[in-house]
Amino acid sequence: MAQYRRVSGSVGLITLQNPPVNALSASVRQGIVDSVKRALGDQKVKSVVICGQNGVFCGGADIREFGRQMSGPPLVPMIHDIEAANKPVVAAIEGSALGGGLELALGCHYRISHSKAVVYHCFIMTMSDQAKLGLPEVTLGLLPAAGGTQRLPRLIGVPAALNLITTGRHVTAAEALQLGILDHVTEHNTVDVAVKFALSVTGESLDGRRISSFSCAPLSDLDSLFEEAMLKVRSAARGAIAPVACVQAVRAAATLPYAQGMEREKELMATLFHSGQARALQYFFFAQRAVGRWSTPSGARWDTSQPRPVRKAAVIGLGTMGRGITVALAQAGLSVVAVETHAKQLMEATKAVPSMLKRGAVRGGTTIEPDSITYSQNLQAVADVDLVIEAVFEDMALKEKVFQQLSIICKPDTLLCTNTSSLDVDHLASQTRHPELVVGMHFFAPAHVMKLLEVVYGRRSSPAAVATAMQLGKKMGKVSVAVGNCRGFAGNRMLKRYLEQAFFLLEEGATPELVDRALEEFGFPMGVFRMSDLSGLDVGWRVRKADGLADTSLTGTSARVRQGCRYSPLGDLLCEHGRFGQKTGRGWYQYDKPGGRVAKSDPWLHNFLDEYRARHGLVPRCIDQQEVLERCLFVLINEGFQILEEGIAAGPEDIDAIYVFGYGWPRHRGGPMFYADMVGLERVVERLERYHQAHPDVPYLQPSGLLRRLVANGSPPIHKWRNVIKNRNSQL
Numbered sequence: 029m030a031q032y033r034r035v036s037g038s039v040g041l042i043t044l045q046n047p048p049v050n051a052l053s054a055s056v057r058q059g060i061v062d063s064v065k066r067a068l069g070d071q072k073v074k075s076v077v078i079c080g081q082n083g084v085f086c087g088g089a090d091i092r093e094f095g096r097q098m099s100g101p102p103l104v105p106m107i108h109d110i111e112a113a114n115k116p117v118v119a120a121i122e123g124s125a126l127g128g129g130l131e132l133a134l135g136c137h138y139r140i141s142h143s144k145a146v147v148y149h150c151f152i153m154t155m156s157d158q159a160k161l162g163l164p165e166v167t168l169g170l171l172p173a174a175g176g177t178q179r180l181p182r183l184i185g186v187p188a189a190l191n192l193i194t195t196g197r198h199v200t201a202a203e204a205l206q207l208g209i210l211d212h213v214t215e216h217n218t219v220d221v222a223v224k225f226a227l228s229v230t231g232e233s234l235d236g237r238r239i240s241s242f243s244c245a246p247l248s249d250l251d252s253l254f255e256e257a258m259l260k261v262r263s264a265a266r267g268a269i270a271p272v273a274c275v276q277a278v279r280a281a282a283t284l285p286y287a288q289g290m291e292r293e294k295e296l297m298a299t300l301f302h303s304g305q306a307r308a309l310q311y312f313f314f315a316q317r318a319v320g321r322w323s324t325p326s327g328a329r330w331d332t333s334q335p336r337p338v339r340k341a342a343v344i345g346l347g348t349m350g351r352g353i354t355v356a357l358a359q360a361g362l363s364v365v366a367v368e369t370h371a372k373q374l375m376e377a378t379k380a381v382p383s384m385l386k387r388g389a390v391r392g393g394t395t396i397e398p399d400s401i402t403y404s405q406n407l408q409a410v411a412d413v414d415l416v417i418e419a420v421f422e423d424m425a426l427k428e429k430v431f432q433q434l435s436i437i438c439k440p441d442t443l444l445c446t447n448t449s450s451l452d453v454d455h456l457a458s459q460t461r462h463p464e465l466v467v468g469m470h471f472f473a474p475a476h477v478m479k480l481l482e483v484v485y486g487r488r489s490s491p492a493a494v495a496t497a498m499q500l501g502k503k504m505g506k507v508s509v510a511v512g513n514c515r516g517f518a519g520n521r522m523l524k525r526y527l528e529q530a531f532f533l534l535e536e537g538a539t540p541e542l543v544d545r546a547l548e549e550f551g552f553p554m555g556v557f558r559m560s561d562l563s564g565l566d567v568g569w570r571v572r573k574a575d576g577l578a579d580t581s582l583t584g585t586s587a588r589v590r591q592g593c594r595y596s597p598l599g600d601l602l603c604e605h606g607r608f609g610q611k612t613g614r615g616w617y618q619y620d621k622p623g624g625r626v627a628k629s630d631p632w633l634h635n636f637l638d639e640y641r642a643r644h645g646l647v648p649r650c651i652d653q654q655e656v657l658e659r660c661l662f663v664l665i666n667e668g669f670q671i672l673e674e675g676i677a678a679g680p681e682d683i684d685a686i687y688v689f690g691y692g693w694p695r696h697r698g699g700p701m702f703y704a705d706m707v708g709l710e711r712v713v714e715r716l717e718r719y720h721q722a723h724p725d726v727p728y729l730q731p732s733g734l735l736r737r738l739v740a741n742g743s744p745p746i747h748k749w750r751n752v753i754k755n756r757n758s759q760l
């Protein structure tokens with residue numbers, strides 16, 4: 029709803045009231061319409077101010093309404109009527125003005141906002157306490173269809189509007205002022221300032237204040253500007269339809285009169301509004317927030333667990349991961365002790381880390397005191413830290429030793445975390461005197477850039493330990509997902525199945541190019557083979573060797589079988605040829621030099637595959653893109669259901685967040701579990717069963733128990749899966 033009152037004698041003050049973000053629900057829209065009518069009809073009222081309660085202007089249209097039957101006054105005429113008013117209307121923007129919220133403000137005749145520079149004296153200098161403005165509809169699979177695509181380019185010019193509308197990025201009040209979105213910023217109470225301003229413009233002509241009457245500033249080469257914009261959005265999110273529609277809508281603003289532009293905006297919105305991509309992105313918006321409300325099977329949650337304060341942290345091992353983690357901790361304002369026992373590696377890290385910090389500071393507009401990090405070759409240097417993150421080589425014996433030493437050196441209440449990507453967290457905990465203070469913090473490379481953090485709780489991890497790691501993740505700006513302890517945790521455990529299928533497809537006749545093309549057309553930034561070349565084939569090889577799997581001396585049928593299941597030694601064979609991917613200039617593709625980035629098809633690899641198939645009596649067959657997608661993705665999804673069934677992840681949203689933020693799953697497809705829901709669980713079961721019939725030696729192609737049960741329960745929508753899981757667990 030909206031509250032209306034007259035203030036300072038002649039100003040009608042309309043306050044949006046819909047906590048927490050004053051989203052424009054049907055009742056808020058009705059409240060605005062009624063209040064505006066009242067203000068315009070009241071002779072004592074000479075001007076109007078619109079603001080939001082509790083320091084938030086408006087978070088936009090109510091996203092929860094989109095999936096339902098829409099009711100209440102529509103936004104477009106509501107904003108039109110505000111703009112057409114014959115009394116000045118001022119938007120007083122505190123907190124956020126996003127989406128429909130900014131569109132509402134663009135319909136007002138003036139916009140005033142809040143901006144304040146804050147200097148954190150110790151480590152970070154930043155501009156904070158500022159309002160955020162933006163049109164993030166594209167991130168929800170939509171476009172700003174309440175006139176945003178038509179007014180913003182008229183106000184700030186086509187190039188700047190294209191940037192904001194196609195990326196959905198939020199700008200601070202300071203930037204919004206510079207761009208021309210705002211008329212004024214203040215460090216004082218925004219509503220008070222807006223009311224005073226409204227009094228000052230009473231009676232002034234509004235002719236030059238209605239943005240819909242503006243023309244876009246002329247540009248010399250409109251065609252190439254839009255062509256470039258189209259290329260950019262297509263490569264940024266392959267297959268996403270909303271950014272493309274955003275470009276088309278802004279083009280309409282640049283080339284058509286306002287009324288026709290609005291028609292085009294509406295038409296384009298109609299194509300997006302009920303699309304699967306919009307559903308996926310809106311699901312994902314809420315999924316991210318659900319992940320933040322983590323819980324563990326033992327009942328640990330934010331509200332039941334007290335995170336400990338972490339002021340000083342240590343990182344052990346300064347390889348690629350350790351350096352990234354050091355940077356992430358320092359960027360979060362912590363004091364960091366960085367330990368590396370190898371002198372050469374330590375020396376390199378002391379140069380690399382500051383330059384990574386510098387680059388990050390330039391990107392983020394912050395400065396970091398270099399002395400927030402101290403380097404040491406001696407493990408004793410961690411004696412007084414609150415939390416340690418171990419990031420040494422992925423070798424259990426080495427990690428065991430580090431944990432034993434840490435347990436002696438550190439304070440008794442220091443939290444000990446491991447960055448292992450798959451090893452047993454419980455086993456490491458058992459090496460310490462306080463296993464309840466051990467958790468996994470699984471970062472993704474590069475650790476200071478990638479958003480995902482898997483926080484792995486072991487059997488004995490205390491709720492406070494999990495809460496502390498989750499809180500620290502948040503402080504580092506990560507999307508932290510709490511998962512249980514198992515081989516590979518959630519992400520890598522699912523990935524293993526996906527990779528295996530990709531190898532099997534090569535054995536059966538596919539090429540890396542075919543498999544990658546299918547996955548890239550699906551929306552992954554890189555197919556599985558291109559991605560393996562980038563991350564290094566030797567990483568998985570080392571793990572397989574440690575597991576006793578990578579034995580290429582086996583011949584005959586046993587060469588392709590391990591532990592009674594089908595196994596492909598293709599990756600092992602490639603590594604034996606010294607083909608580790610980009611770093612050696614050869615992998616599944618060839619590169620112009622070691623470290624080269626551009627993957628080229630490699631005739632050697634194709635010959636190698638032919639010879640391999642001939643050696644093993646495998647007759648290549650034609651494999652189409654659909655089979656690639658079904659084999660690779662459905663098996664990954666099936667493992668996801670298994671993970672849910674075992675309680676390793678609390679809900680499908682956790683798995684989806686892991687895949688979107690850590691593994692490049694296209695966000696506009698919602699994540700693997702949402703994708704399964706979209707495709708239809710029955711179909712997923714049917715295809716898995718069919719592939720399992722064809723490949724009985726691949727047991728994990730059999731649909732998981734949970735997947736079957738969901739189908740037996742009538743395939744409930746994804747937001748009801750937790751109930752099915754809960755019911756099942758409560759029967760145990």
Ligand SMILES: CCCCCCCCCCCCC/C=C/C(=O)SCCNC(=O)CCNC(=O)[C@H](O)C(C)(C)COP(=O)(O)OP(=O)(O)OC[C@H]1O[C@@H](n2cnc3c(N)ncnc32)[C@H](O)[C@@H]1OP(=O)(O)O
Binds near residue numbers: 318
């Ligand atoms: C035939 C077809 C015809 C087509 C017809 C079309 C008709 C419709 C046309 C309408 C035209 C629409 C044009 C406008 C569209 C929009 O405005 S879409 C929404 C755009 N806005 C956003 O994307 C902002 C989303 N919110 C945020 O980014 C953040 O929430 C915030 C505002 C920056 C605040 O952040 P923070 O303080 O960190 O809080 P959160 O935890 O994120 O949020 C708190 C809770 O509020 C919920 N929430 C936030 N925003 C919305 C929203 N817009 N709608 C509904 N709910 C929202 C959020 O989910 C949190 O709740 P919980 O999930 O319960 O925790």
